[in-house]
Amino acid sequence: EAGVAQSPRYKIIEKRQSVAFWCNPISGHATLYWYQQILGQGPKLLIQFQNNGVVDDSQLPKDRFSAERLKGVDSTLKIQPAKLEDSAVYLCASGGYYGYTFGSGTRLTVV
Amino acid sequence: AQKITQTQPGMFVQEKEAVTLDCTYDTSDQSYGLFWYKQPSSGEMIFLIYQGSYDEQNATEGRYSLNFQKARKSANLVISASQLGDSAMYFCAMREALSSGTYKYIFGTGTRLKVLA
Numbered sequence: 001e002a003g004v005a006q007s008p009r010y011k012i013i014e015k016r017q018s019v020a021f022w023c024n025p026i027s028g029h030a031t032l033y034w035y036q037q038i039l040g041q042g043p044k045l046l047i048q049f050q051n052n053g054v055v056d057d058s059q060l061p062k063d064r065f066s067a068e069r070l071k072g073v074d075s076t077l078k079i080q081p082a083k084l085e086d087s088a089v090y091l092c093a094s095g096g097y098y099g100y101t102f103g104s105g106t107r108l109t110v111v
Numbered sequence: 112a113q114k115i116t117q118t119q120p121g122m123f124v125q126e127k128e129a130v131t132l133d134c135t136y137d138t139s140d141q142s143y144g145l146f147w148y149k150q151p152s153s154g155e156m157i158f159l160i161y162q163g164s165y166d167e168q169n170a171t172e173g174r175y176s177l178n179f180q181k182a183r184k185s186a187n188l189v190i191s192a193s194q195l196g197d198s199a200m201y202f203c204a205m206r207e208a209l210s211s212g213t214y215k216y217i218f219g220t221g222t223r224l225k226v227l228a
Contacts, residue, residue, distance in 0.1 A: 031213055031214070041221075042220050043156070043202070044218075045215055045216075045217075048213070050211065050213050055209060055211050055213050055215075056211075056215060091156060096213070097206070097214060099146050099158050099161055099206075100156070100216060102148075102157075104153070104154065105155060105156075
């Protein structure tokens with residue numbers, strides 16, 4: 001089966017600019033997760049979707065971050081405006097009871 | 112609240128030797144799952160091994176085994192016959208059941224393993 005697809009692989013933006021990341025989960029996986037991983041730390045859950053509904057977005061900074069999964073398949077995560085502390089790897093994952101499959105991640109650098 | 116603790120920020124091991132990466136967890140749930148993931152420098156998270164809370168035997172996957180001690184709430188990863196390609200960050204994670212009927216996973220802070228030639 002095809003894995004979790006993410007793009008872009010790398011992104012460099014200036015602070016206060018906006019950026020969007022895309023994720024296409026494994027076919028048939030109803031649950032999709034976005035994680036933020038700051039260098040040297042473990043992944044932190046930003047938002048979890050079940051089909052096209054939000055299950056958990058308690059750690060999503062909603063003043064600047066937004067995410068959608070309109071048709072219950074692929075998803076986009078947006079940051080507007082970006083801050084220096086948003087520099088991190090953004091990981092998308094899909095799966096369920098027996099674990100996740102992660103995408104290759106998007107490495108964001110805010111300068 | 113559920114919590115995963117990895118107390119070893121970094122570990123060194125000689126090639127071909129075995130190494131144990133520590134993980135302790137805290138949960139009040141009776142049913143839970145424990146996982147280990149590997150993250151090479153490329154950044155991708157790779158699933159290694161899974162242990163269910165009701166599994167009586169320790170999980171094994173090739174050179175990886177999970178030393179599950181339920182009473183001590185520990186789920187240590189053992190890598191046998193280390194290879195240079197095992198150099199990476201290793202994360203312990205636990206599955207948490209949500210009221211929605213879905214699951215989310217919480218991760219430890221990771222252990223960086225360096226295999227020496």
